[in-house]
Amino acid sequence: MLTYTTTVANETGVHLRPAGEVADALLPLDCKASIVKNGRSYDAKSIMMITSANLKYGTEVELICDGPEEEKAMALLKNLIESQES
Amino acid sequence: MKIADLLTPSKILIKADPKDQKEAIDLLAQVQYASGAISDLEAYKKALWDREAKGTTSVGMGLAVPHAKSEAVKNVSLAAATFANGVDCQSRDGSLADLWFMIAAPVGSDDHLDALAQLMGLLMDAELAAKLRAAESPQAFIDLITEAEKAKEIRDREEEQEAAKKMAAKKAQKEEEAKKVALEKAAAGGPEAMGAGGGGESASGGYRILAVTACPTGIAHTYMASAALQNAGDKLGVPIKVETNGASGIDHLLTEEDIEGAEAIIIAADKKVETARFNGKKVLFTKVADGIHKPEELINTALTGNVPIHNEQKAAGSGAGEAGEAQDSLGRTLYKALMNGVSHMLPFVIGGGILIALAFLFDDYSIDPSSFGSNKPFPRILNAIGGTAFSMMLPILAGFIAMGLADRPGLAPGMVGGILAKEGMSFTSLISGSAPVSGGFLAALLAGFIAGYSVLAIKKLTDPLPKSLSGIKPVFIYPLFGTLVVGVIMLSINPVMGLLNSALTAGLNSMGSSSKILLGCILAGMMSIDMGGPFNKAAYVFGTASIASGNTDIMAAVMIGGMTPPISIALATTFFKNKFNEVERRSGPVNYIMGLCFITEGAIPYAAADPLRVIPSCIAGSALAGGLSMAAGCTLMAPHGGIFVFPVVGKPLMYLVALILGSVLGMILLAVLKRNLTAEKAASQVA
CATH class of the missing domain: 3.40.50.2300 (Response regulator)
Known part of the structure; x- marks a missing residue:
């Protein structure tokens, strides 16, 4: 299991489009992926889940990936949260 | 943000039937426009399509959330629709979208993100989505949302509490583990050294x-x-x-x-x-x-x-510490700065003093009395090392006094001032080449305070400078002007300080034996008055200052005055057990060690418990010891160390006698003054 704590770097927050792209990319991977905010866990394979987490600029989150392809998944998630382009 | 608050019946279409995505978007955009949230319909539509071009907003499960941020939007607005037949919007799961929410957001707000998050949180509930699709009227649609939001709010709150509990439990577990580790460490590390x-x-x-x-x-x-x-x-x-x-x-x-x-x-x-x-x-x-x-x-x-x-601001150069010490009186500020200087100076005096004293011990006086201490090679080496440490004591004192007042920017000007004071340079000595007269300890003290306050003044004066220049203050302005100002002041006052210092040293040296004994009594007695407080420190600083000017007999009297009280008390607890309660008796032996190490503070608990009897006894004992030390002409080059520096004491045997007599006098007075405790009282805890 991989865990990683970081903060949302995009000034416009994590909005629908990047959330959808990451959810789509994560879906075929053989591992669980979730974003934990304020102790609540959101499934990162669901665009709705990611969006409902309301990840705004500066929000602290913990990324958790667990499974054979966890490293790939973590890289995708990190990119989603830490990317600065909107 | 509540979705229900954003919706009104007029913004909801029930069972509409557009034939494709374009018609659907036109329809909902029209609703938004009709509600008054949009100033320019065409611009808003264009923004929506631009957004769709970047990727579909149809998130799957028949749900579409077209949204756009645009100049054409006046305020956050939401429109909703159910379609009789879903339309294809290239959704990610291939489903046809028949439940629509269209968000309009003005530029520069992220309210739409809140709205989107809230919407998604609600619509993940497939049951709610189904109910919404089946809603027969706009009001029924809104009622469903209102109800769901209420339920979600309660759920969220519960989940939040649950999450907080989990986090607290996690934290507690971590702490438990840390405690365990610490305990294990403590068990392995053995008892405290002191x-x-x-x-x-x-x-x-x-x-x-x-x-x-x-x-x-x-x-x-x-x-x-x-x-x-x-x-x-x-x-x-x-x-x-x-x-x-x-x-x-x-x-x-x-x-x-x-x-x-x-x-x-x-x-x-x-x-x-x-x-x-x-x-x-x-x-x-x-x-x-x-x-x-x-x-x-x-x-x-x-x-x-x-x-x-x-x-307080961390940056060097800003008045760090001012906030905290604002309530300090001037006297206390000066005292703290002085003590900052003294505590940094002590290691130099101790190291240098003991090495120099050792040099005397190993040297042969008869070879050349005028260079006693460096007649033979080994003492010469000790003397050189010790002398180097000694030569730094005044600059260090001045530097750290200044630092105590003005923080880091004070250090350099203070140290420079200290060296100028020590060398005794003045305008006349520099211009006409006359011999400089050292201003000694007093001038160094003054240099420290002058440097500290000069830098503080420079800080004040440069306060109005623009922020962009604040970076050069600590690297340019403070060092340059601070040092210059201190230098000029020291060069002007050094002649006076030199005279004063010479007079003081000469005065002490020429003091008759009776007045010297009196001085020894007073200084040693002062060490006992408050055992670490201002009186004690005043006497102590005077003692260390006297080392600098060569009057080492004063330091000897001061140290013996500080060693006597704990020993007196230790003796009393040993021989007059009935005068002390159990706790006092048990910690009595520790005071032998404290006393021999010149830690006067060991006597404080006893003095605090019974000040009117203990303190006078201690003062008398100290004064006797100090007077005897002075009378015998004992000297001490080291400002600290107790029994450990006895080998470098001049006339150590007499010094020891003085210590014993003083301590015994203290003990006798304690025995006479302190009352016997009854058995039951003796067992009680110390007050």
Whole structure:
């Protein structure tokens, strides 16, 4: 299991489009992926889940990936949260 | 943000039937426009399509959330629709979208993100989505949302509490583990090196109160205050961690986590301690003595009292520490700065003094009396090393006094001023080449204060400078002008200080034997008056200053005065057990060690418990010892060390006799003055 704590770097927050792209990319991977905010866990394979987490600029989150392809998944998630382009 | 608040019946279409995505978007955009949220329909539509071009907003499960941020939007607005037949919007799961929410957001707001998050949170519930699709009227649609939001709010709150509980449990577990580790460490590390230093458990985790204790000498008060605060904390049930800034460095260092979690911080210190790290916390500044005598009061005040929030700027050059010490009186500011200088100077005096004294010990006086101390090679080496340490004592003193007043920018000007004072340079000596006359200890003291206040003044004067220039203050303005100002002032006053210093030294040297004995009595007695307080320190500073000017007999009298009280008390507890309670008797033997190590503070608990009888006894004992030492002409080059520097004492045998006689006198007076305790009282705890 991989865990990683970081903060949302995009000034416009994590909005629908990047959330959808990451959810789509994560879906075929053989591992669980979730974003934990304020102790609540959101499934990162669901665009709705990611969006409902309301990840705004500066929000602290913990990324958790667990499974054979966890490293790939973590890289995708990190990119989603830490990317600065909107 | 509530979705129901954004919806009105007029913004909801039920069972509409557009034939494709374009018609659907046109339809909903028209609804938004009709509601008055859009100023320019075409511009808004264009923004929507631009957004669709970047990727579909149809998130799957038949749900589409087209949205756009645009100049054409006046305020956040939401429109919704159910379609009789879903339309294809290239959704990610291939489903046809038949439940639509269209969001309009003005530029520069992220309200739509909140709305989107809230929507998604609601619509993940497939049951709600199904009910919405089946809704027969706009009002029914809104009612469903309202109800779902209420339920979600309750659920969210519960989940939040659950999450908070989980986090707390996790934290507690971590703390438990840390405690275990600390305990294991403590068990492996053995007992504390110093009896008085037992304060400050190293077990980490939620401390409500943090404290820092520090005293100028850093060998006794610091640790006594630490122990007292620790005990008081245990008694009051307040978790407390005490950092000691002693002579041997910092123990039980407060970590960032400790500071983060603490409610308030107590600084019980008579010298400067690092306080910028406590910014934003309640910080109570007080004397180290208060830490020893009223620890419970301090803890209570810190927890409940009106303690100001500490705030100082970290940057070098800004007046760090000013906020914390603003309430200090001028006298206390000067005292703290002086003690900062003295405590930094001591190691130089100790190292240098003992090495020089050793050089005398190994040398042969008869070879050449005028160069006694460096006649033979070995003493010459010791003398050179010791002399180098000694030569730095005045610059260090001045530098750290200035630093105590003006922080880091004060150091360089202070040290330069100290060297100028030591060399005794003046305008006349530089221009006409006349021999400089050293201003000695007094001039160095003055140089430190002048440097400190000069730098403070420069800081004030440069305050109006633009922010962009503030970077060059610590690297250019303070060093240059601070040093220049101090230099000029010192060059002008050095002739006067030189005269004064010569007069003082000559005066002390030429003092008749009777007045010298009196001086010894007074200084030694002062050491006992408050055992570490201002009287004690005044005598002590005078003693160290006298080493600098070569009057080493004064230092001898001062040290013996400080060694006597604990020994007197130890003797009394040994031979007059019925005068002391159980606790006092048990800690009696420790006072032999304290006394022999020149830690006067060992006597404080006894003095505090019964001041009117103990203090006069101690003063008398000290005064006798000091007077005898002076009469016998004992000398001491080292300003500290107790029994360990006896080998370098001039006339050590007489010194020992003086110490014994003084201590015995103290003991006898204690025996006479103190009352016998009844058996039951004797067993009770010390007050």
